Amino acid sequence: MTARTVGEVLVDLLEANGVDIVFGIPGVHTVELYRGLAASKIRHITPRHEQGAGFMADGYARVSGKPGVALVITGPGLTNTITAMAQARQDSVPMLVISGVNRRCSLGHGHGLLHELPDQLGMMKSLALYAHTLLNPTDLPAVIERAFSVLLSGRPGPVHIEIPTDVMAAKIDPGPFRAATATRPRADAETLQRAAVLLADARHPVILLGGGAITAEDEIRLLAERIDTPVVTTVNARGMFAGHPLRVPASPSLKAVRRLLAEADRVLAIGTEMGPTDYDINVDGDFPDLRSLIRIDIDAAQLARDSRATLSILSSAKAAAAGISGFLEGHRAASDGAQRAETARKASWAELTDKMRTEIGIIDTIYRTLPTAIIVGDSTQAIYAGNYYCDPPRPRSWFNAATGYGALGYAPPAAVGAALAAPDATIVCLVGDGGFQFSLAEIGAAADAGARVVFLVWNNDGYQEIEAYMLEAGIVPEGVKPSAPDFLAIGAAYGLPAERLADVAGLPEALERAAALNRPSLIEIHQEKTAGATA
Template sequence: MADLTGGQALVRALAAHGVTQAFGIPGTHNLEIYRHLAAYGIAHLNPRHEQGAGYAADAYARVTGRPGVALTTTGPALLNIAAAVGQAYSDSVPLLVVSPGMPLRHPRQPTGLLHEMRSQTDALRAVAAFSHRVSTVEEIGAAVARAFTLFRTGRPRPAHIEVPLDLLTEAAEAGPVPLAPPAPWAAPDAGALAAAAAALRDARRPALVLGGGARAAAPECRELAEQLGAVVLTTANGKGTVAETHPLALGVSLHSPAVRDWLAHECDALLAVGTELAESDTWTTEPLAVAGPLIRADIDPAQTYAGRPADIALVGSARETVRALLGETAAAARDTGAAVRGTAAAAGTVAALRAGRDAETADRDARWLPYLRALRAELAADAVLTSDSAQCCYYGALPHLPLGPEGRYLHPTGFGTLGYALPAAIGAKTAAPERQVVALSGDGGLQFSVQELATAVQLRLPLPVVVFDNGGYGEIRDEMTARGDTPTAVDLPPPGVPPVDLAALARAYGGHGARAGTPAELADALHKALRTPGPTVITVPEEPAR
C-alpha cells in the first residue's frame, strides 16, 4: 500500500493499462493529473479545443486498436468534448474521457464555484456507456479497470471517469492497481453456427455485409467470401475490410436502390458481421429487406434483434465467428469447379450492381470522381484518410475511392458530427507518424475545428487537408432547394462578404496552403504536401449546386 494523490493514482492506473498517449487541455482543476504524466511515460498533445481532443483520441483508437484517452477540466471543457463522446458511442470507439468534478464534500446547494454545473455525470451518461464518479483515491484504479473491461470484453463504447477535485490532490492509500481481465472470446452457439453454415452453403446468391466490427476478421471475411462466391458489401465503418478492388467487393453501397433491390429479391442468404444495419448505413428508415435468411454476427447480443431482427443470431467476436463459419462451410468448397463458377457468377453480379449504383448518381458524383482518382494515385496502400460529414466524403469518397485492409478510412458515421476530419487526422498521425494521413473535408465542416491547424503545426509532420469548397453547407442548401425553400443561412460567407481564404489561413497558423482547380493540380499539390512538414490546406473550388 502506498500513499498517492488522486492525480497520481489516476495516471498510474492509466499507465498500468498500457496508455502511452493522451490528448487534452490543462485547466485550473486538472493540474494534478498533468503533474504526473511524464513520470509514468504518457505523452500528451494539446489541441485547441476539447472537441478536437476528443476527435483526435477517437482516431488514435481507431488506428491503433487501443483506447484513446482525453483529459478535460470541469464544466464547459467537459461539455465541449460531449459531441466527440457521442460520435465515439455511435461508431463503437473505445474512448476514455477523464475529468475533475466538484469536490467530494461540495454542498448540494450551488455556491458559484468555478465551472460548477448541476451534474457532470448526468450530462456524460447521456452520450457515454457510463460516467463513473469516484469517492475515494483507492476507487480510482477500479474505475479505470471498469472502463478497460468494457473496452476489452464487449462492444467498445466511450466512458467517462470523474475524480472530485479535492481527491486529485488528497493523498491516501491507493493499493495495487486492479487490471481489466483479457477478453474471453468464445465461439457462438454450435447450433446457431450449424444453421448459419447450412444457409450459406445452400445459397446460390449469398452476400456479406461487413461493418466496423468485422475489421479484426478481415482475412477471414475475404476467405469466406471466396469460399462461398459471395458478394461483399461494407458499411462506412467497414470500408476496405475486403479490398475494394477485389472482384467480389462492392464496397460502401447499401445506400444504392439497385443494390437494396438485389438484396430484397435475389440474395438468398445474407451474413451481416459487426454492423447495426442502421439508417446511416442504408440511408433509409426502412429495415433492410433480404430475399433469404438474415444471419447477424455481433459481439453485442442486442444487435441481433435491433432494427431488422436476425433469422439466425451468432453472438461472439467477429474473428472467432467467421473462423468457425469457415470450418463449417468448408465442405461446400471441396467442389473446386462449383466454387470457381460461383465466384465468377458473383463477380459478374458485383460488376452489374456497381454499374447500376454509379448510374443512379452519375450526374451528382461526377464532379468528385476525377479528383478522387488523382488522390488515390498519390496515396500509399496503407494511407489513412479522415473524413467529415461532407458531400465530397459520403457521396464521393465513401463509394468511389477504393481502399484495402492495409489502409483506413475514418468517417463520423451515425452521429454525423461536423469538424471531425482535421482533429481526427491529427490523432491518426500521432498514432502512426510513419503512415500517410490525409484529411478530407468541406469548407463548412472544416471551420467547425479549423483552429486545430495550430495543433497540426506542432506535429511537424506532413498532413494534407483537402477541402472541397462549395461556399457553405452544400447538403443543407440542396435539401432546402429540393423542398422548394429559399436557401437560408447556408452560404459561407453570406452575399456581399469576401470569402475566407482557407489556404491563407493555414499559412497564418504556420502551415501551408494551395489551390487546386484541376485534378492534375490536386495531384501536384498533394505530392508536395505529403513531403512537407506541417499541415497543407489544399482547396478545391466547387460551384454550389443551384
C-alpha cells in the same frame, strides 16, 4: 510501494493499459491529474477546444485500434467533449474521457461553484457505456480496470470517469495492479453450425460488413471464399477486401446494391448496426425485405432491436467467422460470387451522377498518389460521394463523420489523432469550407504536434448540400452562405504551407509536395474556381 497521489497513479495505470497519447487542455480542475504526466512515456497533445480533444481521441482510436483518451476539466470542458463522445457512441469507437468534478462535499448541493453542473454524473450516464465518480481514492485501480474492460470487451463507445478535485491530490498505495483484459462473447458451436448449414444451403448469399467486422478480415475472407459470396462494405468497413473480386465497396442505399440483396437467398450481416445513415441515406424507405438474415454482433441489445433476423449470433466477428468457416471446410459453392460482385460494382458506379463520379475520381487520385494515405472526412459533398462508392486500398484508410451522429467539424481534429496513431502515413483531411470553420483552430494543434496532415479544403462557398436540399423541397434557401476566410492566409498564420489549385489536374503534384514536408499543410480546391472540380 511508496504512496503517491491519485493523479500520479492514474498516469501509471494508463501506461499499464497501453496508453501512449492523451488529448486534453489542463485547467485548475485537472492540474493534479497532470502531476505525473511529464515524467511518464505518455505524450500530451493540446487541442484548441475540448471537442477537438474528443475528436482527436476518436481519430486515434479508429486508426490504432486502441482506445483514445481525452483529459478535460469539469463543466464546460466535459460538455464541450460531449459531441465527440456522441459520435463515438454512434460509430462504436472506443474512447475514455477522464474529467475533473468539484470536491466531494459540494456534489449535489448547487452552491454555484466554478464549472458546476447540477448532476454531471447523471448527465454522462445517459451517454457513456460506463460512467463513474471516483469517491474513494483507493478504488482507482479497480475503476480504471473496469473502464478498459468495458472498452475492450463489448461494443466499443465512450466511457467516462470523473475525479473530484479533493480526490486527485489524495495519496494512495495502489499495490500491484494489472492491465485490463478483453473478454469478448463467443457463440456456441451448435449456433455456429446452424449458421454454416444455412449458408451452405444458399445459392445466392451476400455478406454485409460494418465497422465491427474490421478486425476480422482474414477470417471473413476465408468464409466468403468458401461460400463464394459478394461482400458489401459499409462506410466504416471500407477498405476491407481491397482488390478482391468479391468486394462491393458501395452503399446499401444504392439501387444496384439493394437489388443484389433482394435477389439473395441468405444475407450474413457482420458487425453492422444496419442503421439508416448506411442503409437509407436518401430516406426513401426502399431497402428490401431480406428473405433470410443471419446477424452477428457483439452487442446483445443491438441484436434484440432487430426482429428481421432468422438467426442472431452474439459473438465477436473474428470468433464467429472463424467458427462458421470451420464447419464449411470442403464446401463447394455455386462459383458465381465474383460475377455477381462485379455486376453490382458496375451497376453501382453507373447509378452515380457525373458530379459524384468526378468527386470520387479525386478521392481515387489521393490514394493513387499517396499509397499510405488515410482519408479522414467531414460532412462535405466529396465525402458524401465517397460514402456512396469508394474503393480504399486497405481497412482503416477511409472514415468520416457523415454517418451516425454526423458532427460537422469532426475531420480536422480527428485527422490529427489519426496522424499520431500512424506517423508513417500521410493523413488527408477532406473537409468543406463550412465544416472546417467549426474547428479551424485545430490546425494550430496539428502544427504543434508536427502531425503529417494535408488539410484538403473542398470550398463550395457555403453549405451547398443543404442549399440543394432546400431547393428540392421548395424552400427558399436561408442561412446556407456563411462567408469563408482566406484559407491560405489562415494556413500561413499557423505556419502551414498552403496553396490553391488552379486545376484539379495539379492535385497529384500538390499532394506529393505536401507529403514530402513531413508536417501539416493545406490545399484548397474551389468548386467553381478550380478547373475540373465539377463534372
